[in-house]
Amino acid sequence: MYRFSTLVVFLLFASSIAEAQTVRPNIIIILADDLGWGDVGYHGSTIHTPNIDHLAKEGVELNRFYVAAVCSPTRAGLLTGRYPDRFGLRTTVIPPWSDFGVDTRETFLPQVLARAGYKNRAILGKWHLGHAARKYHPLNRGFTHFYGHLNGAINYFTHEREGELDWHNDFAVSHDKGYSTDLLTDEAIRNIKAYRKDSPFFLYVAYNAPHGPLQAKKKDMVPYGYDSTKPAFGNKNSAEVESREGRGNTQQQTYAAMVTNMDHNIGRILSTLKELGMEDNTLVLFHSDNGAAPGIRGSGSGELKGTKFTEWEGGVRAPAIIRWPQGFRGHRVINQVMGYVDVMPTLMEIAGIRDTPSRPLDGMSMMPVLTEKRQTVDRVLYLGSGAIVSNEWKLIVASDKNPNMRLTEDHLFNIAGDPSEKHNVAGENPEVYTGLKARLAEYDAIRSDVTVPPYGAGRAGFQAPKDWVIKE
Secondary structure (H helix, E strand, C coil): HHHHHHHHHHHHHHHHHHHHCCCCEEEEEEEECCCHHHHHHCCCCCCHHHHHHHHHHCCCEEEECCCCCHHHHHHHHHHCCHHHHHHHHCCCCCCCCCCCCCCCCCCHHHHHHHHHCCCCEEEEEEECCCCHHHHHHHHCCCCCCEECCCCCCCCCCCEEEECECEEECCCCCCCCCCCCHHHHHHHHHHHHHHHHHHCCCCEEEEECCCCCCCCCCHHHHHCCCCCCCCCCCCCCCCHHHHHCCCCCCHHHHHHHHHHHHHHHHHHHHHHHHHHHHCCCCCCEEEECCCCCCCCCCCCCCCCCCCCCCCCCCHHHHCCEEEECCCCCCCCCCCCEEEEEHHHHHHHHHHCCCCCCCCCCCCCCCCCCHHCCCCCCCCCCCCCCCCEEEEECCCEEECCCCCCCCCCCEEECCCCCCCCHHHHCCCCCCCHHHHHHHHHHHHHHCCCCCCCCCCCCCCCCCCCCHHHHHCCC
16 A cells, blocks of 8 residues: 555656646747847946846856847747748838838737637737738737837837827827836736736737937936936037936937846846746746947947848847746856747747648747757858858858948858957858858748838828827
């Protein structure tokens, strides 16, 4: 009898362990906007980012995480697992005056997670994937809740774009007052508390920080030397200071305060998870949507070359961290090449989703590396505009696809050992060069039925709809 009872207890215990290991995690993706590689403390920045730094220490630092060189393409690839070239969204963002939206035949991540039992799926913040018709609205792309703005580059205090309020709670206009980064975090915390009874949940927290316009709260600028008696940057005299809401004495000061404010709010989210006893089985992924914006004093790419709008490392290699204590070991750095299109297939594996979307994914699951079953996996990632990268090599070809880079010859880098892209070794490695160029040609040949128009197309004479209300 004793042996039988012991066996039963053991089997029940083993069963409970197996069940616990298969419990799907809550998923929180935190996306920064225009945060440069060199703008976080753990990459040597003087900007204070203690919460992001702590997350990097506790979690897995993704040292080779790649995104698109501009905003909307990254967001689209993140939510579809497909290169944005496949639906015509690679070269630029979707501006307010554009009728373009991501093809409704594409399957979005929340639509897939719904099939895995994720009842609550919220997007909080910046959408930027189509606003001209309701078919492009987040609530029609798999999300169950939307709080934030449809366009990019809104005013942090008034929440306006093109003179109209762009702040929404689902389909309704929201007149909530406050600094946008704070408001989005307030909503995230409310959602976590409300959704925890119906776990698992999915939160996509898409901050507009630290993207321009450069606007910060005064109290966040004080640690960086803000002096209210001195003029704001861009102003001629101190009398104009109060008319420039959110501007500090310098760009550097204002930008640093914006980043630190976002870091503080990320800390609020992480603290909420800890206080509620949810952090062990909540997967948190943090990364930026592209590199540092050029011309912004105080922002930078650190040791990397280039900025946003280019396929140099500084434009497409993002600070990125993932933490899931119950799922894999933290306190480490991995150098596996991975990127934004790999997020969806990785989360699908974690959620136990075996059936794939009707359109083939470009991304691949990174779980073998995250769980340490494999040290590396063979990965070639298309960076767009004539650029491709693998675990060891990176090729950028001179073409009209990358006018911002002004190349006169093709460049091959042993990127694993030369992250600053100082040495073109194409001539010394002809087989590698030829092989990667052939792979790159396959991706560069991707064509879409429709393509996002040039950024300025349709801007002349445009008038924003009242309160950015989307009509059918």
